[in-house]
Amino acid sequence: FATGRAFSEDEVKGKTVVVIDVLRASSTIVTALHNGARGVIAVEDMGDATRIAQNLDSSSYLLCGEQGGVKIEGFHLGNSPFEYEADVVKGRTLIFNSTNGTPTLVRCSGAKEVIIGSFLNAGAVVERLRETTREILIVCSGWKSRLSFEDMLCAGYLLHTFIGADLPDDAPDGAQLADALYKQYGGNLVASVERSNHGKRLAGLGFEADIPYCCTIDKSNVVPVLMDGLFVPAS
Ligand code: MLT
Numbered sequence: 371f372a373t374g375r376a377f378s379e380d381e382v383k384g385k386t387v388v389v390i391d392v393l394r395a396s397s398t399i400v401t402a403l404h405n406g407a408r409g410v411i412a413v414e415d416m417g418d419a420t421r422i423a424q425n426l427d428s429s430s431y432l433l434c435g436e437q438g439g440v441k442i443e444g445f446h447l448g449n450s451p452f453e454y455e456a457d458v459v460k461g462r463t464l465i466f467n468s469t470n471g472t473p474t475l476v477r478c479s480g481a482k483e484v485i486i487g488s489f490l491n492a493g494a495v496v497e498r499l500r501e502t503t504r505e506i507l508i509v510c511s512g513w514k515s516r517l518s519f520e521d522m523l524c525a526g527y528l529l530h531t532f533i534g535a536d537l538p539d540d541a542p543d544g545a546q547l548a549d550a551l552y553k554q555y556g557g558n559l560v561a562s563v564e565r566s567n568h569g570k571r572l573a574g575l576g577f578e579a580d581i582p583y584c585c586t587i588d589k590s591n592v593v594p595v596l597m598d599g600l601f602v603p604a605s
Contacts, residue, residue: 386502387506388499390521391471395472399594402454402464411466413472419433422465431462432446432465433465434466449468451580485594496531523556526552559587592604
């Protein structure tokens with residue numbers, strides 16, 4: 371169990387890693403793939419995004435992402451899931467850069483398996499996790515190395531769904547914290563996420579509608595998995 375950048379890249383080796391960024395990168399990537407995007411390349415910064423784009427046919431990709439919640443100048447799309455409608459993304463490769471979510475995905479790319487998790491695809495993620503015999507690491511992207519309420523809450527929901535009862539006594543502190551958070555606030559997802567730091571930041575930027583959307587449970591069966599540098603729906 372890890373948050374922000376507080377884990378070493380060695381720690382992911384050999385594991386199945388679930389990366390959560392509820393607001394909003396993981397929710398937006400799930401939505402984009404659900405709506406038919408060909409795949410998502412997660413990058414650490416804008417420079418990497420434009421370098422990758424130079425080698426692709428201009429009709430095949432979209433430059434996507436945000437810095438501080440706001441669409442990057444010159445990019446096609448920002449990070450609101452509502453921008454990722456089927457008629458915009460179908461068949462396209464999305465080159466995606468966000469403040470915390472995509473750098474976290476890049477840091478986890480040395481894992482045996484990397485999965486993107488959110489409330490939107492929680493049930494399907496748990497089903498996939500049931501199939502693995504590997505050690506599972508849940509990574510909450512957070513905000514600039516700090517913990518994010520909504521990511522911990524989603525981790526708690528995944529644990530709750532996966533384990534189905536109380537955690538074992540030797541569960542790591544991070545897992546216990548996430549579980550306790552979900553037990554406290556799980557009945558009131560939207561209102562509690564609206565009160566979170568990033569919830570308020572997004573509302574201030576005019577993205578308040580993104581919050582109830584990103585708190586919708588099991589809207590999609592798509593589980594994005596990393597295959598040769600591209601996040602694609604697991605088959
Ligand atoms: C991030 O990567 O930090 C987020 O996705 C930011 C956002 O909400 O756009």
